[in-house]
Amino acid sequence: MEKNDRLFLLDGNSLLHRAFYALPKTLQTSEGEYTNAVFGFTKMLLRLIEEEDPDALAVAFDLAAPTFRHKEYEEYKAQRKKTPDELSPQFDLIKEVLTAFKIPVLQLEGYEGDDIIGTLAQAGAQEGYQVTITTGDRDALQLVTEDIEIMYTKRGITNIVKYDLDKVREDYELEPKKLIDMKGLMGDKSDNIPGVDGIGEKTSTKLLHQFDSLEEVLDNIDQVSGKKRKERLREQGDRARMSKKLATIKLDVPIDYDLEEFTLVEPDQDKLVEVFSKLEFNTLLKEFGGYDTLSFSEDFELITDYSQLDKLINNLKEEKQIGFKFNFAETKLYQQKANGLTIVYNDQEAYYIDMKELEAKEVVKALKDYFEDEEVKKLSLDSKQNLLYLKELGVEVEGLDFDPLLAGYLLRPSNKKQDLEDLLTEYLKVELSEVDDEVEQETQLVRSLFKLKEKLIKDLKDKGLLELFVDVELPLIPVLVELELNGIAVDEDELERLSSKLQEKLDSICTKVYELSGEEFNLNSPKQLGEILFEKLGLPVIKRTKTGYSTSASVLEELEGKHEIIPLVLEYRQYQKLKSTYVDPLADLINHQTDRIHTSFNQMVTATGRLSSTEPNLQNIPIRTEEGREIRKVFVAEEGKKLLAVDYSQVELRVLAHISQDENLIEAYINNEDIHTKTAAEVFGVEAENVTYEQRRRAKAINFGIAYGISPWGLAKDIDVSNKEAEDYIDQYFNRYPKVKEYMDEKIQDAKDQGYVKTILNRRRYLPEINSSNYHRRSFAERMAINTPIQGSAADIMKLAMLAASTTLKERGLESEILLQVHDELVFEVPTEELEEVQQIMKEKMESVIELDVPLIVDLNVGKNWRDMEEVE
């Protein structure tokens, strides 16, 4: 050891607790094992090593066994809550991490970590180390000397304060040693150390200025001021002595360690990788070189002329499996451009076709037959984008066989983003080498597809997801490509008319609002509006948000009648929403190559298996209010065609009837009853023919709520009744539909037992928070467990419908096209002469994509635009 080497001693228990409370419990492995404390501790340890550069380091832990303090005083730490269940197992985990770092773990039966640290700190200081103790426990401050300092984690794990001798003197106005006497006098609530009644921080500090120690105080009680205080010190002197003893950190623990062994050394690489993989600390794994680099050949053949291309195509003839990927320069539809095309065959043989040199049209034409050959299995990355490009150039890919991102989505649908890097690290424990050359990078990506296919297909198979992947999700990609390229025609003039009409209304409302409020302000700012309403106009505050007053529609509605400004604000909000979210952005998204709007359907976003739609989102175009509904007028069918909307009637409730097997619900659907009226009759105990409008409305809300994992509170808010009434309705509902209740309990149990719930097509959703000790998180997971099989199965059914619809239109050689999917509805554009046939065929096909124990029914609506639709049949 060199002189002044730095020795760090960490209080494992204290720091792990700190990390546990500082980091969200969402940090878990995919199995649901909690890792937040371990992660936080590890990060802190690494930062400590990085920033403080210790020469030696060790971590001390408490053991579960009682210490001498418990023997001394039964009540010691008796009020302490038991370590949370989510934390306990993390003690063993952090010890594994430390072992991998080759950092000594110190623990000794009968002693606390503090005592071990105290003993070793003193020993270290004597041997000439500069000692730093890291802990979240202020007790350690008594150990501070010239050579021993404390790093105290004030809050969380990042806020650290260093206490050296000066700092302690400054903060406590006492020598560190005297902090023990202080504890003896004032006690310590957190450790259940009693001290002397009526003496707190102020008095004990004062006394210890007057006397050198607790003992001196007790020996000279006469000189203490205050009658009551003297009395208590006399009565409770022994208690004080005991308290001091409890608070004293031991400096003579019989622990046998050679400080030389604490010297920081290189970690055990293999063990570190092993433990980080187990804990799924992917960022740390990367940092510690835990991943092998995927070593592919750097070789590839660059194709820059047509003779080389011909040669490649000739070689490909024999190949039944290829990986391909375009290198895109522009992905706007009907203007797509690619810089190149990578093709890999025979597992690793790579070609890059330079499409800056070669004409894209020519390249694609030359490869058309190959891409359209169903016998040739294609692997691609971001297949939808690649297929969009090819289809734009007239090539309809057949034989699409694998996309790692899509497979990854089915394996972990709740992941925030689906990307290749995660898949490589998570499933293959490798990463791609960093390559400067763009082209080489592309070839590496495509090469990796083969490795991923092998592993991911196996995982899909193990989890019963392969059929969903092969029969539904993968074939859906070309269907989504159709929808996106089709787009929907837009009446641009109508859009402009709407925009100026809305602007006029906004201007006039705005003027009136300013008049009423006596000043101009930004009506779009909830903050400014809140100040006007609740401060200037003095309206009652209904609800607050994190940052101020809530001005949401529900709040404003309650204020209606209190001030004439309110209805104006509500009206302003409505028009502002329509204009800024729908009308104006839609105009910008018209593709002038096609004069249509082409949304993008994302297949890998939702946790339940639904699609989502962006740029623009065509799945949330207004319909409920007349003003909002106007927007739908701009979505039109071309000349000579009609829009046909086919929607599944109450598909989610039918799914619920099927999976819950509730006889009452099934029977209602089999008998084609009005389900909301039926529910009203059941819940309110009246005959179906006597159900009032209001009762039916409420029953409808109950039926919706059920599918979401209803709470009395939520229902009460929705239909404006008391919590008690809402609770009664729900009870009565479960009474009449008992299997629905059973279904809910079962799904929650499934999630607890298996960690996930499933849909009709076996789609999974993992719900690790189902076991959370946090009520909110747990309840949320429970509602997901209830809702996901319902919403997800409905999504499954719709995906089957899309496949069936697409296939049927092709088989029949019809010109009709699918334009949109809105969760339970498909919108088609149909030449008038095909209308009859398409209506009839879609009804038949969509109602029979799957056989449930209740009938599936679709309703058909036809119109010239998406607003003025009329029901047919």
Next chain:
DNA sequence: CGATATTGCAA
């Protein structure tokens, strides 16, 4: 400029 909060639209 990016992240976050609030608000509100759909199924």
Next chain:
DNA sequence: TATTGCAATATCG
């Protein structure tokens, strides 16, 4: 303190 999404706007660091 009801499920799943996307997006506009304001505001803050």
